[in-house]
Amino acid sequence: MMAAGLPGWDHDVSATCAQVGEHALIRWIASAVGSASSADVLLGIGDDAAVVVPRRNHVDVLTTDVQVDGVHFTRAFCGAADVGHRALHVNLSDVAAMGAQPRVALLSLGLPADLEARWVADLVTGLVTAARAARVQLVGGNISRAPMLFVDVTVSGAAKPRHLLRRSGARPGDELYVSGTVGAAAAGLAWLQSAIGRAGSPSRPSPQGAETDAAEPGDGRFGERALPSAIEAALTRYRRPEARVSLGLQVGRNKAASACIDTSDGLADALRQLAGASGVGVRVDAAAVPVDPAVTELALRTNEDRDALAWSGGEDYELLFAVPRRARRRFLHASGRKGLPPVTRIGMCTREADCLIVQADGRESPLPGGFEHFSSVDSVAGGRIPEAGA
Ligand SMILES: Nc1ncnc2c1ncn2[C@@H]1O[C@H](COP(=O)(O)OP(=O)(O)OP(=O)(O)O)[C@@H](O)[C@H]1O
Numbered sequence: 206m207m208a209a210g211l212p213g214w215d216h217d218v219s220a221t222c223a224q225v226g227e228h229a230l231i232r233w234i235a236s237a238v239g240s241a242s243s244a245d246v247l248l249g250i251g252d253d254a255a256v257v258v259p260r261r262n263h264v265d266v267l268t269t270d271v272q273v274d275g276v277h278f279t280r281a282f283c284g285a286a287d288v289g290h291r292a293l294h295v296n297l298s299d300v301a302a303m304g305a306q307p308r309v310a311l312l313s314l315g316l317p318a319d320l321e322a323r324w325v326a327d328l329v330t331g332l333v334t335a336a337r338a339a340r341v342q343l344v345g346g347n348i349s350r351a352p353m354l355f356v357d358v359t360v361s362g363a364a365k366p367r368h369l370l371r372r373s374g375a376r377p378g379d380e381l382y383v384s385g386t387v388g389a390a391a392a393g394l395a396w397l398q399s400a401i402g403r404a405g406s407p408s409r410p411s412p413q414g415a416e417t418d419a420a421e422p423g424d425g426r427f428g429e430r431a432l433p434s435a436i437e438a439a440l441t442r443y444r445r446p447e448a449r450v451s452l453g454l455q456v457g458r459n460k461a462a463s464a465c466i467d468t469s470d471g472l473a474d475a476l477r478q479l480a481g482a483s484g485v486g487v488r489v490d491a492a493a494v495p496v497d498p499a500v501t502e503l504a505l506r507t508n509e510d511r512d513a514l515a516w517s518g519g520e521d522y523e524l525l526f527a528v529p530r531r532a533r534r535r536f537l538h539a540s541g542r543k544g545l546p547p548v549t550r551i552g553m554c555t556r557e558a559d560c561l562i563v564q565a566d567g568r569e570s571p572l573p574g575g576f577e578h579f580s581s582v583d584s585v586a587g588g589r590i591p592e593a594g595a
């Protein structure tokens with residue numbers, strides 16, 4: 206397939222990174238970012254380091270997260286632009302969980318010499334498009350030859366100190382709320398990893414991902430039938446997570462939560478981390494958890510475990526909040542603004558240290574673990590990754 210044109214890209218579609226070279230790649234990235242720089246950026250791409258003006262009365266909020274080929278994505282599952290979008294949003298999510306406004310990003314690329322340079326350009330296009338939408342400027346980065354592909358992003362954001370959200374502020378009696386739905390990204394990934402997912406051509410990302418990705422709701426096919434819309438949506442949740450930046454900002458500005466964390470490693474892990482940092486326990490009402498419809502859909506069609514996907518799947522990039530009872534109205538008002546995702550009350554913080562799931566019939570069980578690199582969950586997922594193009 207002929208790749209779509211890309212402004213300023215005058216290299217052959219099949220040219221490798223080694224053929225195009227580091228300097229030409231950086232020049233192209235600088236041109237893709239363009240000169241529409243924010244007034245806060247004194248120096249962007251081009252010097253030894255970027256120079257950014259601090260926001261008056263604000264503190265800097267810094268985070269970094271890497272996406273590694275074969276660990277967080279594969280080229281069989283995600284288009285280049287998906288990877289760029291994803292690499293930015295996993296970072297925006299951590300800034301959102303602090304109640305901060307993301308401002309600038311750095312992009313560090315590890316590139317195999319034989320990788321098509323055009324794939325890198327498409328990745329950068331995906332990242333820069335996502336950055337513009339989030340009013341974030343790419344101000345610099347780094348390129349290195351590497352034995353495997355990785356995409357490492359750093360984001361800096363700003364917040365007034367009194368608006369910051371932390372993991373550690375929850376107190377016994379605080380209510381727990383989660384945004385959106387859980388298990389969607391894991392369901393999308395599990396579908397791609399399943400035999401039916403790999404047989405279905407719509408799950409195949411295009412080389413560019415962004416404009417021509419076939420995984421748009423409604424246009425996929427599942428054999429002869431349309432792919433269930435919940436699964437279509439879950440594929441997008443996996444490939445292009447949307448960090449809850451506006452929600453984190455609203456809740457932070459309104460001082461409407463005592464603690465917050467994002468659900469990068471799953472709801473169960475987020476609950477445990479928040480409880481541990483705050484020195485409380487949690488009781489979570491299983492029936493209240495907003496499990497994504499794709500999880501149920503997938504569990505019906507495959508032998509995927511509904512609870513494992515919902516509690517431990519990870520990568521939904523939702524926000525989990527602890528909210529003091531007296532702040533409930535303020536929280537619901539702030540989080541209920543137009544355009545924000547719904548929030549659902551799922552449980553309570555307790556004085557006891559236990560982290561428990563409570564079933565509808567009153568049965569209690571300990572919270573499961575979440576995603577952890579080097580753990581058995583990780584290696585199970587790793588064992589199911591096909592080679593790119595397989
Ligand atoms: N290599 C490292 N060096 C220094 N600090 C680290 C390192 N790895 C993690 N941390 C810090 O440990 C804390 C927890 O990190 P972690 O990566 O678990 O964050 P997270 O938001 O829970 O997860 P995710 O990686 O999914 O965003 C953060 O403050 C992070 O900056």
Ligand SMILES: Cc1ncc(C[n+]2csc(CCOP(=O)(O)O)c2C)c(N)n1
Pocket residue numbers: 270271275276277278279282295394469470518519520576586587590
């Ligand atoms: C191809 C492929 N296989 C498995 C997974 C699952 N996975 C990888 S990292 C992670 C947690 C978040 O990462 P981190 O903790 O590094 O922020 C999860 C759930 C995936 N995304 N892609």
Ligand SMILES: [Mg+2]
Pocket residue numbers: 298299302466467468469
């Ligand atoms: Mg986080």
